[in-house]
Amino acid sequence: AQSVxxxxxxxxxxxxxxxxxxxxxxxxxxxxxxxxVQHPNKGLQLLLKYTSAATLVKGINGFEAEFKKSETxxxxxxxxxxxxxxxxxxxxxxxxxxxxxxxxxxxGTRLFVKA
Amino acid sequence: xxxxxxxxxxxxxxxxxxVFLECVQxxxxxNMFWYRQDPGLGLRxxxxxxxxxxxxxxxxxxxxxxxxxxxxxxxxxxxxxxxNQTSMYLCASSPPRQLARxxxxxxxxxxTVL
Numbered sequence: 001a002q003s004v005x006x007x008x009x010x011x012x013x014x015x016x017x018x019x020x021x022x023x024x025x026x027x028x029x030x031x032x033x034x035x036x037v038q039h040p041n042k043g044l045q046l047l048l049k050y051t052s053a054a055t056l057v058k059g060i061n062g063f064e065a066e067f068k069k070s071e072t073x074x075x076x077x078x079x080x081x082x083x084x085x086x087x088x089x090x091x092x093x094x095x096x097x098x099x100x101x102x103x104x105x106x107x108g109t110r111l112f113v114k115a
Numbered sequence: 116x117x118x119x120x121x122x123x124x125x126x127x128x129x130x131x132x133x134v135f136l137e138c139v140q141x142x143x144x145x146n147m148f149w150y151r152q153d154p155g156l157g158l159r160x161x162x163x164x165x166x167x168x169x170x171x172x173x174x175x176x177x178x179x180x181x182x183x184x185x186x187x188x189x190x191x192x193x194x195x196x197x198x199n200q201t202s203m204y205l206c207a208s209s210p211p212r213q214l215a216r217x218x219x220x221x222x223x224x225x226x227t228v229l
Contacts, residue, residue, distance in 0.1 A: 009155070032216075034217070036218075036220075041222070041223070042222055042223070043119070043205060043207075043220030043221050043222045043223055044158075044205070044207075044218070044220040045220070046217050046218070046219075049217060090157060090158070094216065103160070103218070105157035105158040105159075106157055107155055107156060107157045108155075108157055
């Protein structure tokens with residue numbers, strides 16, 4: 001069975017400081033993992049995805065995430081936060097081998113960026 | 116640019132009304148999805164479709180139905196709206212089954228049922 005846990009419902013950082021959004025997953029298969037971002041009153045946009053290639057994945061807008069199988073984690077990081085990064089972020093696990101569409105969304109982490 | 120368009124951004128309906136939410140994608144994707152988004156619960160899958168006239172129940176199909184008569188259009192129907200269906204509804208599409216299939220989302224339809 002799959003599950004995904006975003007460890008923080010809210011994260012607050014100052015502009016120019018690093019961002020860390022934490023995600024742990026559980027999967028019976030070799031998972032595909034994603035991070036999506038949702039700005040206010042908008043749909044979700046793909047930030048990055050892990051597909052069993054390189055464990056360090058680079059995405060858009062300077063974000064990256066590292067797949068750590070031993071820790072079952074896929075944390076999202078950015079070296080320096082920008083005001084425009086304020087949004088909600090969703091960690092997603094997907095079963096690439098299942099016959100259906102087994103995609104599980106985390107509950108989301110809202111990122112606040114202070115000037 | 117790829118696009119998923121949800122026709123209504125904001126709707127207010129009364130209990131018992133029939134509600135249609137429309138979604139159109141211009142990417143020629145086979146797969147289309149309807150999700151419901153509620154604070155603290157993330158996104159939950161209502162229904163999905165992998166081909167015209169095909170549909171599959173997701174995790175929370177009760178109280179909803181769907182229609183897919185054309186490849187580009189996927190409609191969500193609330194036969195008799197209830198207050199607990201007040202939510203944000205998100206439509207998404209994706210290409211055929213592949214490793215790490217990404218979802219492309221519309222901007223959402225916020226429904227309030229009074």
